[in-house]
Amino acid sequence: xxxxxxxxxxxxxxxxxxxxxxxxxxxxxxxxxxxxxxxxxxxxxxxxxxxxxxxxxxxxxxxxxxxxxxxxxxxxxxxxxxxxxxxxxxxxxxxxxxxxxxxxxxxxxxxxxxx
Amino acid sequence: xxxxxxxxxxxxxxxxxxxxxxxxxxxxxxxxxxxxxxxxxxxxxxxxxxxxxxxxxxxxxxxxxxxxxxxxxxxxxxxxxxxxxxxxxxxxxxxxxxxxxxxxxxxxxxxx
Numbered sequence: 441x442x443x444x445x446x447x448x449x450x451x452x453x454x455x456x457x458x459x460x461x462x463x464x465x466x467x468x469x470x471x472x473x474x475x476x477x478x479x480x481x482x483x484x485x486x487x488x489x490x491x492x493x494x495x496x497x498x499x500x501x502x503x504x505x506x507x508x509x510x511x512x513x514x515x516x517x518x519x520x521x522x523x524x525x526x527x528x529x530x531x532x533x534x535x536x537x538x539x540x541x542x543x544x545x546x547x548x549x550x551x552x553x554x555x
Numbered sequence: 556x557x558x559x560x561x562x563x564x565x566x567x568x569x570x571x572x573x574x575x576x577x578x579x580x581x582x583x584x585x586x587x588x589x590x591x592x593x594x595x596x597x598x599x600x601x602x603x604x605x606x607x608x609x610x611x612x613x614x615x616x617x618x619x620x621x622x623x624x625x626x627x628x629x630x631x632x633x634x635x636x637x638x639x640x641x642x643x644x645x646x647x648x649x650x651x652x653x654x655x656x657x658x659x660x661x662x663x664x665x666x667x
Contacts, residue, residue, distance in 0.1 A: 474656070484596075484604065484647055486656040497654045533603060540615065541594040541651055545603040 461534030
């Protein structure tokens, strides 16, 4: 199992960014997937989940601003980040969901929101 | 939202000795299917978190049996016996009972 995030960077407040997570080593289409973030020096914060059938759930902190999606043909998970705020600055991890919990995590991608 | 409270914030252990970490939930984590939805993760310095324990007491694949976990519906303990250098990092508890998923604040394990 391998999860590789990309698309992070420095962005101004109010702007947008799209993260990608390329999955391999398992049948991507049959698993739900999460985005989880970690602000610098802080703990883990769950952001969003998408089921294998593309049902979605969001944390209140990002609801209405972030959009999780997936392309099973490309084995890729996405997170569209809109109306970014300074408090969205974090490492963003994509992670696989199974009955055994969140069992595989990517290496993470840094998003910095600053003017 | 379910609040998970970990203690202590940090623990310093002599290699070869044992360490215990507590996680307390604001709500029962026993699901309607009879599964206790408590998970433990380890984040080594500079690395991504990794799954250690699932459904309260089951070792994830590749995790050494020096790790064990037990508890009730709301109070849980992770025990690490014969601590080794590779065990250094921050331990998090988490649940998958409902949304939003939440995690404890983390417990940092260091070596003396």
